[in-house]
Amino acid sequence: MKNATPRQIATISALIISGVILLILLVVKLLLPDYVNWIIVIAAPLVTFISGSLVFYYFMENFIYRKIKLIYKTIYDTKIPDGDKPSKPKIKNDIIDYAESEVIEWKKSKTKELKKRKKHEQFRKEFLGNVFHELKTPIFNIQGYLETLIDGGFKDENINFKFLNKANKNVNRMAEIVDDLQMISNLEDGSFALSMNKFDITKLVAEIIDQNDIRASKKNISLEIKEGCEKSFIVFADREMIQQVLNNLVTNSMKYGKDGGRTQVGIYDMNKNVLVEVTDNGIGIDTKHLPRIFERFYRVDKDRSRELGGSGLGLSIVKHIIEAHGQAVNVRSAPKVGSTFGFTLTKTK
Numbered sequence: 001m002k003n004a005t006p007r008q009i010a011t012i013s014a015l016i017i018s019g020v021i022l023l024i025l026l027v028v029k030l031l032l033p034d035y036v037n038w039i040i041v042i043a044a045p046l047v048t049f050i051s052g053s054l055v056f057y058y059f060m061e062n063f064i065y066r067k068i069k070l071i072y073k074t075i076y077d078t079k080i081p082d083g084d085k086p087s088k089p090k091i092k093n094d095i096i097d098y099a100e101s102e103v104i105e106w107k108k109s110k111t112k113e114l115k116k117r118k119k120h121e122q123f124r125k126e127f128l129g130n131v132f133h134e135l136k137t138p139i140f141n142i143q144g145y146l147e148t149l150i151d152g153g154f155k156d157e158n159i160n161f162k163f164l165n166k167a168n169k170n171v172n173r174m175a176e177i178v179d180d181l182q183m184i185s186n187l188e189d190g191s192f193a194l195s196m197n198k199f200d201i202t203k204l205v206a207e208i209i210d211q212n213d214i215r216a217s218k219k220n221i222s223l224e225i226k227e228g229c230e231k232s233f234i235v236f237a238d239r240e241m242i243q244q245v246l247n248n249l250v251t252n253s254m255k256y257g258k259d260g261g262r263t264q265v266g267i268y269d270m271n272k273n274v275l276v277e278v279t280d281n282g283i284g285i286d287t288k289h290l291p292r293i294f295e296r297f298y299r300v301d302k303d304r305s306r307e308l309g310g311s312g313l314g315l316s317i318v319k320h321i322i323e324a325h326g327q328a329v330n331v332r333s334a335p336k337v338g339s340t341f342g343f344t345l346t347k348t349k
């Protein structure tokens, strides 16, 4: 009966009823032989069977199956977004089976969707919490400096300029965070169009090294292109964006590098791509943090990062930019040994 069609169900139901009638008539015939004749004993169940199966079939088809078909169609039509809709399965008589499996599948997809929404909601809450937290500190600092100045501090030559300077630094930090968030959001929603061009990546690396020279020497860090990696490679990418990627990685290598350490940038031929790697021998990162290191606001040591002026957005920007180029970033690191951050770019001639 599991895969029975409406016709089969109607036939079996009519057969059962006519069987019962036949049995009753046979018993009556046996007990009161003159009361009913054989024609009735045979004809009554036969008529019941024919009319019963027709009535049952009509009832099932018109009332039950049509309603199920309607429910099935409603589920089918609301379940899948228009673009992904495969051709609708033919609704034959095994509609109950179809409806059952569709309802089970529908329930599964709803549960999955619900889980996804909960995760998304959690992610959104965490993100907003992080934004508030990051902006709260500079806002409170600015408030403090300004209140002190208003309360008479502006007349005190020992602090007036110093406090104004500090307030200004905090404003700059807020502006930086907002700029970084804006960039991530633009890269995420695809509203950011890359300006793709051909350029020499080795030359760009040399420029970045030049720009960071003073910062490196302040920390006694030797900053250089890795030996044997001086060859020119032309890549097809957004130069300005890649400049930002290299800047973020080189800055990090020094921020988290040790005094007297070294940062090396390697450029390698990978057939269709070029691999760029920024390696330092600094504090390194424990393996357990590596899967989350590219997330927005994720920091291994929050206090240390803040102290160094970090907002935890640099690596997230790196990942977004490289992925917008259809390429990949990776990291290898060991605590107290150092880190290597690498990314690929499309090689061209």
Ligand code: ADP
Pocket (backbone or CB within 6 Å): 248, 252, 253, 254, 256, 257, 280, 282, 283, 284, 285, 293, 298, 299, 300, 301, 305, 306, 309, 310, 311, 312, 313, 314, 315, 316, 339
């Ligand atoms: P931040 O502004 O905190 O530097 P990033 O997104 O650039 O944010 O980096 C996220 C975290 O990854 C940092 O807080 C730091 O803990 C870790 N990190 C990044 N680069 C390095 C590196 N070269 N060596 C060690 N840790 C690093």
